[in-house]
Amino acid sequence: MPFYSKRDLEFQLFENLLVMELTRHTYFHDHTKEVFNMVLEAADQIAENYLKPILTEMDRKEPKLVDGKIKVHEGMKTIIRQFGENGWINATFPYDEGGQQLPTTLHMASGFIFQAANYSASVYPFLTTGAANLIRTFGNKELIEKFTPNMYTGKWQGTMALTEPDAGSSLSDISTTAYPTEKEGVYLIKGQKVYISCGDHDACENIIHLMLARIHGAPAGVKGISLFVVPQKRIPCGESNDVLTEGIYHKMGYKGAPIVHLMIGSNNGSEGFLVGEPHNGLSYMFQMMNEARIGVGLNATAIATAAYQASLAYAKERPQGRKIGEKDLSKPQIPIIQHADVKRMLLFQKAITEGSLALLLYCSKLSDIAHAAEEPEKEQAALLLDFLTPIAKSYPSEMCCLSTSAALQILGGAGYTTDFPIEQYYREARIHPIHEGTTGIHGLDLLGRKVLMKGGKALHLFGKEIATTILDAREINSLISYADTLEKYLGKAQQTTAHLLSKAGIKTEEFLADASLYLEYNGILTIAWQWLKQAIIAQEQLDKGNPEKSFYQGKIMCLRYFFEYELVKMDALGKRLVSPDMPTLDMHEEWF
Template sequence: MNFYSKKDLQFQLFENHKVLELTNYQYFKDHTTETFQMVLEAADKIANTSLRPLLVEMDRNDPQLVDGKIKVHKGMRKIVRQFGEDGWINATFSYEEGGQQLPNTLHMATGFIFQAANYSASVYPFLTTGAANLIRTFGSRELMEKFTPDMYSGKWQGTMALTEPDAGSSLSDITTTAFPTEKEGVYKIKGQKIYISCGDHDACENVIHLMLARIKGAPAGVKGISLFVVPQKRVEDGKSNDVLTEGIYHKMGYKGAPIAHLMIGSHDGCEGYLVGEANKGLAYMFQMMNEARVGVGMNAAAIGTAAYYASLSYAKERPQGRKIGEKDPSKPQIPIIQHADVKRMLLFQKSITEGALSLLLYCCKLGDIVHAASGKEKEDATLLLDLLTPIAKSYPSEMGCLSTSAAVQILGGAGYTTDFPVEQYYREARIHPIHEGTTGIHGLDLLGRKVPMKEGKALQLFGREIAITIFHAREINSLSAFAEKLEKYLGKAQQTTQYLLSKATDKTDEFLADATLYLEYIGILTIAWQWLKQGMTAQEQLEKGPSEQEFYQGKIMCLRYFFEYELVKMDALGKRLLSTDMPTLEMKEDWF
């Protein structure tokens, strides 16, 4: 059973987003179509031979805390080492560091393959990539040499240790404390962290935590947060660094990767190494968080994609009922894919997952441009990526829950059993609206920070990019109506945004009360834009000849579906966003 489409990934990368354009930049110049294809083929092989076979096993036999150590599936040690030895963990890093200078767009595309095959197994190496990237970007050469080689090799796991019991998303309230020692750059760390992905496990030799803490006497709030490298075991002798696993969280899905509760410095023996300058830790950590947010969106799109292909396969094979007008019970039943309502649910899944994947790869390409370009090109790409990040994280995450639910619905009672994989996908999808900032936080980020920043310049760039797509689509007869429709909704969105911004100064509560709905509203517009782009690419290919007509016709039909069924939802959301009735602000606690 397919868990993703090679053809669609090729279409997205090479035809729709023209990833080869990245090789015009010096950093990526050594790559070619052939090297990119080799990377994708290697990822597909690992996904099918190493990750996919363990999908169900890792779900049924989740990690356990035994004598203070988390035990994970025995197959993970081999997988983690394979990712290290084959160069996946540091693939995007420079040649000097042993990397391949691979565009992040390709790296994330391979991540999509791994995540669709087995989300839990895919998490381990990519967490290490993010943690190592923080050390190499902001840490000293000494820290790099001390920690990153064994992280790159897969011997050591990397994590992001932020969350605390009384400071979930409110990082300004963390209480983990760092105390200076006589050694320069070395601090005693004391506190606790919760929900730490891969925070402890027996598939590696050491766990390297990139941890936020407040140096004693530092300013209150976000201005007093610093970033530290805190190894589970001391590098010098392999002995405990007083980072103890207090507990493990047992989850509804995504069970194969452990989530740990850590106690740090319970015996006053934990040493941490300051990364960069004191009190700048949150700014540093946001590098990893922003990368991880696009990554979470990719996770959600991958899981939704695997669910889509599982339900598509079932719908083609499952006979049930007859066509609405057929009254003769002696006639054979038809496959359920021939029923209009099942087609609707399949079109819903396909339009959500392929629309989300398009947006995510577009964001990855922007990230590569930020890395490789300079001047105005770099500045514009940075602003546009900043604006799109909360959308790229939240739209796939929220809609992924709905699209995997549609997969369960297509299978009916079978979908509610463990005999088919869609119930697992449904459980695994639900974490993504929470991971790396809840949807509510990203709504506040988009409307409260990203829309007004630089006097609205990012929003102007966003509108300009959509307008460019509309301009070119209008020149294609079969797509001109879609271009006009998107132009109408873009205009509405711009008017609605200006109305909300008019409240930003003196009616802040009203301005941000429905920020989550605004995020959904702009998310729909964004995916409609991506579908128009895909429609243009598909139409261009259709006009070239008979090759793969069915694939491209499917793209055009998804464009039609999204504009007819999803884009119109902006009308109701827009009406709500323009309303002056504020029940969420006026409701009193006692009235609940």
């Protein structure tokens, strides 16, 4: 049974995104379509042969804390080392650092394949990529040489250690403290961190934490936060660096990757190495966090895609009932895919997953352009990516929970059992609206920061991109009505935003009270835009008589579905966003 659509991924990359355009930039100039196809095929083989076979086992055999060390599925040692040896961990980095200068777009597309096969297993190597990238970007030569080579090979695991028991999303309240030593750049770290993904395990020889802490005496708030490399074991001796695993969290899903509680410096012996300048740690960490946020959206999309593929296969094979109006019980039952309501649930899944994938790979391409292009293209790509990041993280995360629920519903009672994989996908999907900032945090980010960023320049770019797609769609007769509809909703969104901005700085609580709804509102608009883009290509191919009629017709039907069933939800959300009634502000705590 397939766990993703190779044809759709190919369409997204080469037809919709025109990813080969990236090779006009010097950094990506050496790559060809043949190379990109080889990368995707290699990812597919690893996913099929190594990750997918242990999907269920990793869920059933949770990591265990034994004598102070977390033991994970035995297959992870081979998988992590293979990712390192095959160059996946540092694939996007420059040649002179041992990388392949692979576009992030292709790296993310490969990650999508891995995540659809086995989300838990895919997490380990790509956490290391993010941690190593922080060191190579902001660390000095000594730090880079000391830590990154063994991270690239998969010998050492990388993590991001932010969260504390009393400081979750409120990073300004972290209390982990760094005390200066006689050695320049070396500090003694003392504190604790919680919910650290892959924060300890026996599949690697060492765990390298990229950790936020406050240098003793530093200013309060986010301005006093610094970034440190804190290895679990000291280098090169391999002795304990006083980073102890206090406990392991038992999760609803995503069980194959351990999430741990760490105690740092309990015996006053945990050395940390300052990354970059003091008090700039949060700005450095945001590089990894923003990369991870796009990754979280992709994780959710991959899991929902695997669930969609499983429910689609089941719907084609499961006989149940007859066509409405058919009274002859002697006739055989029909596959449930022929029932309108089942087709509705399948269309919902296809529209959400393929629409989300289009957005996420588009964001990845923006990242590549921001990295490799010249001005002004570079600045514009970076601004648009910054604006879209909270949408690209949150819309797929929230909607893929609903999409996976629809997949389970198609299987009925069977979907609720462990005999089928969808119950696992359903549990694993739910973490993503929480990971890397809750939906509420990203709503505040979009409305409170990104909309206002650089005098609204990013917001203007967003509208301009949608308007360009609308103009392109008007060149195709069958899409004119959809172009007109999207233009109408774009106009409504601009009016709604202007109404909310009239409260900014005056009625701040009212301005931000429904930021999560504003995020959802713009998420629907964004995916509608992505579907119109895909439909333009699909209709052009159909008009040319492309023999893959079924594939392209499926894209057109998703456009129709999304505009009829999802885009109209903006009406109710828009009405709420401009309403003067504020029950969430007027509600008193004691009334609950």
